[in-house]
Amino acid sequence: MGYEYALVYVIHSHAKYTIPPALVLTALYRPLLTKIDVYKILFLVTIAVVSTTPWDSYLIRTGVWTYPSHVIVGPKLFDIPFEEVFFFIIQTYNTSLLYLLLSKSTFQPVYLRVEASSRNRQWPWYRTFGQIFLLGVIGWAYIILKAQGSGTYTGLILVWAVPFLLLLWTLAYQFILGLPLSNTLIPIAAPTLYLWIVDTLALKRGTWVISSGTKFGVYLWDGLEIEEAIFFLVTNILIVFGQVAFDNALCILYTFPSIFPNPPLVPSPALLVKALLTASSKYDEARLTGLREAVDRLKRKSRSFYLASSTFQGQIRSDLLLLYSFCRVADDLVDDAASAEEARAWIEKIHEFLRIAYDETKGGPVSAAYVLEHFPKETQSALLQLPITKLSREPLEDLLHGFEMDLAFNTSSPIKTEEDLEIYAQRVAGTVAQMCNELIFHIYDPTTPQKDRQRIIKAGNHMGIALQYVNIARDIEVDAKLGRVYLPLSWLQEHSLKYADVVQHPHGDVIENMRTRLLAKAFTLYTSVRGAIEELPIEARGPIRVAVESYMEIGRVLQQDGYVVKAGRATVPKARRLRVAWSVLNQ
Numbered sequence: 032m033g034y035e036y037a038l039v040y041v042i043h044s045h046a047k048y049t050i051p052p053a054l055v056l057t058a059l060y061r062p063l064l065t066k067i068d069v070y071k072i073l074f075l076v077t078i079a080v081v082s083t084t085p086w087d088s089y090l091i092r093t094g095v096w097t098y099p100s101h102v103i104v105g106p107k108l109f110d111i112p113f114e115e116v117f118f119f120i121i122q123t124y125n126t127s128l129l130y131l132l133l134s135k136s137t138f139q140p141v142y143l144r145v146e147a148s149s150r151n152r153q154w155p156w157y158r159t160f161g162q163i164f165l166l167g168v169i170g171w172a173y174i175i176l177k178a179q180g181s182g183t184y185t186g187l188i189l190v191w192a193v194p195f196l197l198l199l200w201t202l203a204y205q206f207i208l209g210l211p212l213s214n215t216l217i218p219i220a221a222p223t224l225y226l227w228i229v230d231t232l233a234l235k236r237g238t239w240v241i242s243s244g245t246k247f248g249v250y251l252w253d254g255l256e257i258e259e260a261i262f263f264l265v266t267n268i269l270i271v272f273g274q275v276a277f278d279n280a281l282c283i284l285y286t287f288p289s290i291f292p293n294p295p296l297v298p299s300p301a302l303l304v305k306a307l308l309t310a311s312s313k314y315d316e317a318r319l320t321g322l323r324e325a326v327d328r329l330k331r332k333s334r335s336f337y338l339a340s341s342t343f344q345g346q347i348r349s350d351l352l353l354l355y356s357f358c359r360v361a362d363d364l365v366d367d368a369a370s371a372e373e374a375r376a377w378i379e380k381i382h383e384f385l386r387i388a389y390d391e392t393k394g395g396p397v398s399a400a401y402v403l404e405h406f407p408k409e410t411q412s413a414l415l416q417l418p419i420t421k422l423s424r425e426p427l428e429d430l431l432h433g434f435e436m437d438l439a440f441n442t443s444s445p446i447k448t449e450e451d452l453e454i455y456a457q458r459v460a461g462t463v464a465q466m467c468n469e470l471i472f473h474i475y476d477p478t479t480p481q482k483d484r485q486r487i488i489k490a491g492n493h494m495g496i497a498l499q500y501v502n503i504a505r506d507i508e509v510d511a512k513l514g515r516v517y518l519p520l521s522w523l524q525e526h527s528l529k530y531a532d533v534v535q536h537p538h539g540d541v542i543e544n545m546r547t548r549l550l551a552k553a554f555t556l557y558t559s560v561r562g563a564i565e566e567l568p569i570e571a572r573g574p575i576r577v578a579v580e581s582y583m584e585i586g587r588v589l590q591q592d593g594y595v596v597k598a599g600r601a602t603v604p605k606a607r608r609l610r611v612a613w614s615v616l617n618q
């Protein structure tokens with residue numbers, strides 16, 4: 032067979048089996064791809080090639096593994112055919128992408144465990160059992176290798192791969208065991224099964240051959256030798272464990288500012304190893320509790336922001352969750368209070384908490400004493416874990432002033448004109464947008480000139496107002512049940528209505544007209560500022576688009592006839608939310 036024919040043959044083989052899944056996975060993951068993902072993939076591909084080359088080269092030179100000469104293209108690396116090296120690259124790439132895709136929505140910090148705490152005492156035992164098992168496998172592999180018989184190839188695979196597995200297990204067993212199986216088992220099982228099938232076809236055509244005398248002669252199924260099956264299984268486990276260990280290191284780096292203050296966005300391998308070697312007794316349990324409660328709160332309370340949060344990565348995702356948790360708890364304390372006096376008292380306590388926290392950050396750690404004494408247990412972590420050092424005090428105080436406006440509903444409505452409505456929306460939502468943007472700039476681009484930053488933050492505030500208008504338009508009935516009307520009195524008067532009329536009958540054509548009018552205001556504002564999202568640091572643009580668009584989609588649903596109402600509110604069906612997220616990530 033000529034060189035060119037062989038080249039075509041090999042390219043055909045990869046083009047048929049390994050490149051198509053790579054293209055599909057790339058297309059699926061591309062909108063979610065970040066710098067750190069590229070780093071992870073390149074890192075693992077490099078390790079895969081560097082660690083496999085001496086081993087594979089040895090197998091070929093000692094004749095354990097041979098290729099019929101007619102299927103080999105000219106170039107070789109230490110006797111390893113080009114297509115074999117390419118296979119290691121593309122296998123690592125494909126399995127890594129599948130892992131990244133399946134683990135994207137997982138909020139990983141909640142899988143870190145402080146082993147000293149009574150709930151996690153068994154974890155060091157899990158590590159030891161795993162280590163003993165893997166050491167046993169290495170010992171057995173060494174024995175069958177020494178015997179130089181039919182177990183040679185299996186021994187060579189295990190003696191090469193299992194020490195790496197042992198290392199990864201020792202460093203990252205918490206994540207390997209703790210992460211959902213959809214993040215670990217599936218990205219191992221799916222490519223393994225696929226490669227078993229492909230290998231069955233390839234072996235049947237004689238693309239590569241294991242020498243007899245070095246193999247058991249056992250077949251997993253017709254055409255798939257047990258050694259090949261083990262090889263693909265073990266290499267996919269290595270790739271997924273490598274990705275998991277990388278993520279475990281990133282999580283430690285980004286979750287505990289007390290251990291790693293200001294970690295870089297792209298940490299060096301040395302720093303990653305340092306993070307993995309940090310004793311779990313040093314992990315900040317209170318922070319982990321705060322993050323667990325925050326993600327749980329977000330999942331229960333807001334489908335739009337929960338979806339958006341999964342498109343953020345690393346530090347910013349944790350900070351936004353903690354900010355959400357604080358805002359939600361503060362809002363609920365006020366909303367669920369039995370009387371206006373109680374609500375006012377909560378607002379006062381939160382003001383006092385902010386005063387202590389901001390004064391103390393100048394001189395020392397924030398005292399938990401005030402929160403522990405004055406707030407219910409289930410709200411404490413939301414207050415104590417607020418990322419105060421990254422946020423200015425003013426929007427937090429303004430948010431509370433927005434809640435104070437709500438209290439005025441007891442007597443009449445604080446919203447008489449469109450201007451009042453804008454002030455209210457600015458306080459409860461413009462401030463939230465400002466804080467989201469402050470966190471984004473703090474993490475991704477602390478050097479953005481002040482002038483530009485202020486312009487973008489102002490646009491963000493307007494976007495927050497637009498979202499609040501959608502929120503009010505959605506909740507006219509729900510708010511009326513609570514005795515609240517956020518539609519400006521001036522609008523009601525145009526139709527000779529009073530607040531009490533809307534509280535009693537929040538339906539009908541007039542209400543629908545006002546809903547439409549409010550939505551029109553929301554969309555005008557949204558259209559005028561959405562361009563500013565493209566001026567945010569690149570890492571935040573897609574995720575902020577998802578946050579904004581999935582909320583504005585509620586407004587679009589409200590503009591359609593016959594929208595679906597659940598618990599008194601218009602909802603966006605899940606498939607539609609996912610479609611919106613997907614399309615804005617692809618912009």
Ligand SMILES: CC(C)=CCC/C(C)=C/CC/C(C)=C/CC/C(C)=C/[C@@H]1[C@@H](COP(=O)(O)OP(=O)(O)O)[C@]1(C)CC/C=C(\C)CC/C=C(\C)CCC=C(C)C
Nearest residue numbers: 333339340355358359460464467491494498499502563564
């Ligand atoms: C992705 C992620 C986790 C984001 C978190 C966003 C966050 C911190 C939200 C806080 C939500 C909250 C509970 C605030 C309290 C005041 C309040 C109720 C505000 C209204 C939110 C409605 O949420 P929900 O529907 O769950 O509330 P109710 O059931 O009605 O109680 C608001 C409508 C405000 C939401 C506003 C934002 C999230 C700001 C969005 C704008 C940006 C992120 C900036 C865009 C940037 C540029 C440059 C244009």
